[in-house]
Amino acid sequence: MNDLIIIAENLTKTFGDFTAVNNISFAVKTGEIFAFLGPNGAGKTTTIKMLTTLLSPTSGFVEVDGHSSVKQQDEVRHSFGIVFQDPSLDDELTAFENMEFHGVLYSVPKDLRQKRIKEMFDLVDLWDRRDELVKNYSGGMKRRLEIARGLLHHPKILFLDEPTLGLDPQTRNHIWSYLKELNKNEKLTIFFTTHYMGEVEKTANTVAIIDQGKIIVAASPEKIIADNGVATLEEAFLKLTGNVIRDESVSGVDRLRSHRKMWRR
Amino acid sequence: MSLLVALTAYAAIAKCGGAKYMNAIYILWLRQLKRYSRSRARIIGSLGQPLLFFIAFGFGFGPIYSKAGAGNYLEFLGPGVITMAIVFTAMFAGIEVIWDRQFGFLKETLVAPVSRFNIMLGRTIGGATVAVIQGGVVFVLALIIGFRPTNLAYLPFAFIFMFLIATFYTAFGTAIASRLQDMQAFPLIMNFLVMPMVFLSSALFPLAGLPKAIEIISRANPLTYGVDGLRWALDGQSFFSPLIDFSVLSVFTLIVLAIGSYLFSKIEI
Numbered sequence: 001m002n003d004l005i006i007i008a009e010n011l012t013k014t015f016g017d018f019t020a021v022n023n024i025s026f027a028v029k030t031g032e033i034f035a036f037l038g039p040n041g042a043g044k045t046t047t048i049k050m051l052t053t054l055l056s057p058t059s060g061f062v063e064v065d066g067h068s069s070v071k072q073q074d075e076v077r078h079s080f081g082i083v084f085q086d087p088s089l090d091d092e093l094t095a096f097e098n099m100e101f102h103g104v105l106y107s108v109p110k111d112l113r114q115k116r117i118k119e120m121f122d123l124v125d126l127w128d129r130r131d132e133l134v135k136n137y138s139g140g141m142k143r144r145l146e147i148a149r150g151l152l153h154h155p156k157i158l159f160l161d162e163p164t165l166g167l168d169p170q171t172r173n174h175i176w177s178y179l180k181e182l183n184k185n186e187k188l189t190i191f192f193t194t195h196y197m198g199e200v201e202k203t204a205n206t207v208a209i210i211d212q213g214k215i216i217v218a219a220s221p222e223k224i225i226a227d228n229g230v231a232t233l234e235e236a237f238l239k240l241t242g243n244v245i246r247d248e249s250v251s252g253v254d255r256l257r258s259h260r261k262m263w264r265r
Numbered sequence: 266m267s268l269l270v271a272l273t274a275y276a277a278i279a280k281c282g283g284a285k286y287m288n289a290i291y292i293l294w295l296r297q298l299k300r301y302s303r304s305r306a307r308i309i310g311s312l313g314q315p316l317l318f319f320i321a322f323g324f325g326f327g328p329i330y331s332k333a334g335a336g337n338y339l340e341f342l343g344p345g346v347i348t349m350a351i352v353f354t355a356m357f358a359g360i361e362v363i364w365d366r367q368f369g370f371l372k373e374t375l376v377a378p379v380s381r382f383n384i385m386l387g388r389t390i391g392g393a394t395v396a397v398i399q400g401g402v403v404f405v406l407a408l409i410i411g412f413r414p415t416n417l418a419y420l421p422f423a424f425i426f427m428f429l430i431a432t433f434y435t436a437f438g439t440a441i442a443s444r445l446q447d448m449q450a451f452p453l454i455m456n457f458l459v460m461p462m463v464f465l466s467s468a469l470f471p472l473a474g475l476p477k478a479i480e481i482i483s484r485a486n487p488l489t490y491g492v493d494g495l496r497w498a499l500d501g502q503s504f505f506s507p508l509i510d511f512s513v514l515s516v517f518t519l520i521v522l523a524i525g526s527y528l529f530s531k532i533e534i
Contacts, residue, residue: 049534052376053375053376054372054375054376054533054534055533055534056533074378074380077376077377077378077379078378080376082376084369084372086369087368087369088369088370088372088373089369089370089373090296090300090368090370090373091368092299092300092303092304093296093299093300097296097299100292101292101296102373102377104288104289104291104292105289105292105374105377105378105379106377106378107288107289107378
């Protein structure tokens with residue numbers, strides 16, 4: 001049980017002059033719920049992209065489920081599911097087709113696929129609207145569909161990049177209780193980012209706080225609260241990362257700009 | 266025809282739950298078809314240009330062409346306009362990678378446990394199928410306008426050439442799109458790369474008797490062999506031998522598929 005399922009060592013990612021992730025190291029144990037916290041633009045999404053083979057690190061070492069995210073991408077991709085921060089659905093397909101597409105890509109056998117798809121639609125309460133084109137869905141519905149899709153193939157690790165953003169408390173609680181059950185029964189490892197500290201206190205075994213590309217603390221939420229002599233994780237978070245409001249996160253557009261600069265040189 | 270057989274075989278293998286990579290290729294193919302069949306405005310809109318070419322060029326240059334003793338221009342133009350329709354549809358299907366990147370769907374396929382090569386292949390076959398269907402629609406349009414193929418028994422060969430052209434340009438579009446972040450460069454590519462290839466491919470005028478420089482450019486243009494092969498299959502006339510057309514175009518297609526899948530595999534989000 002103490003196996004490490006995710007290992008990052010001296011991980012760095014730079015875009016042109018900007019260092020998004022600066023020499024971070026951490027490890028996630030198999031079967032734990034790991035919260036990756038930080039203010040906007042701290043490097044959370046970039047780190048997740050490096051773990052999930054979408055970006056290659058500038059330097060450092062990443063291992064997911066015993067395989068290198070750089071050299072053994074196919075093996076790594078077998079091991080996880082992910083819910084991205086920004087939308088990743090095909091708007092021109094129906095909700096059901098999006099799920100079906102995902103199930104086939106992850107080679108979930110047909111019978112099981114049908115069963116799971118129904119189960120997942122029920123979880124997020126969208127079964128009645130499964131045949132609508134996703135472009136007609138509201139923001140919250142799309143979010144729910146993405147969570148359902150990320151869980152469809154029962155991965156070993158689930159990456160959730162601000163999964164509950166824009167969801168009402170009912171749906172958030174509902175989804176979290178399902179996730180905790182999966183975590184308990186199937187040893188699903190969950191790696192998630194969020195800005196809802198309450199969510200973290202209730203669910204996470206380990207919390208890592210990243211700020212300006214560096215990890216400033218990694219411990220259990222109770223320990224972080226106790227060490228900082230505060231009452232809640234939110235207070236600890238503010239104490240550790242300061243009260244200054246950060247620049248917007250490095251959006252796609254900003255990255256395009258820095259890409260373009262690189263091209264011009 | 267051979268295309269349909271190949272696709273049916275694909276689908277059959279995929280449905281039997283054969284190799285799982287077949288399933289992945291199949292679902293990517295199916296996605297392209299669904300998207301195409303749902304975009305009726307696009308299908309109808311994309312008929313405007315071929316129609317314009319048939320009317321403006323076919324009827325406009327027809328009399329001069331026959332006065333020059335070269336025969337029926339509409340017969341000559343038919344394969345050229347069908348090719349154009351295929352090229353534009355295929356190019357657009359390839360370039361769709363950029364849309365998928367912007368709308369986020371590309372991520373979903375890139376983190377899936379399917380090799381990038383198979384993803385690229387599924388997309389390309391899907392895009393090529395859509396382009397061939399579009400070519401078929403323009404073929405029917407040509408028939409309505411008065412185009413007559415010389416020998417219907419050669420239609421399967423016409424389909425082979427159509428499919429090759431479609432595959433080449435879908436892969437070509439994918440290769441380019443893999444290196445682009447947004448659609449801003451798209452008009453540039455169409456005007457400086459794709460349009461010249463179309464115009465210097467004998468789609469609109471015969472190769473025989475061209476100035477040497479233009480002829481050399483035309484001979485280096487992969488599309489020339491596509492148009493020539495299609496014209497052989499539909500009109501029974503060609504500049505090169507159909508075997509040369511087929512071989513050259515196949516080699517070009519394989520090369521661009523290889524480059525495309527390499528560039529696609531290097532995409533970072």
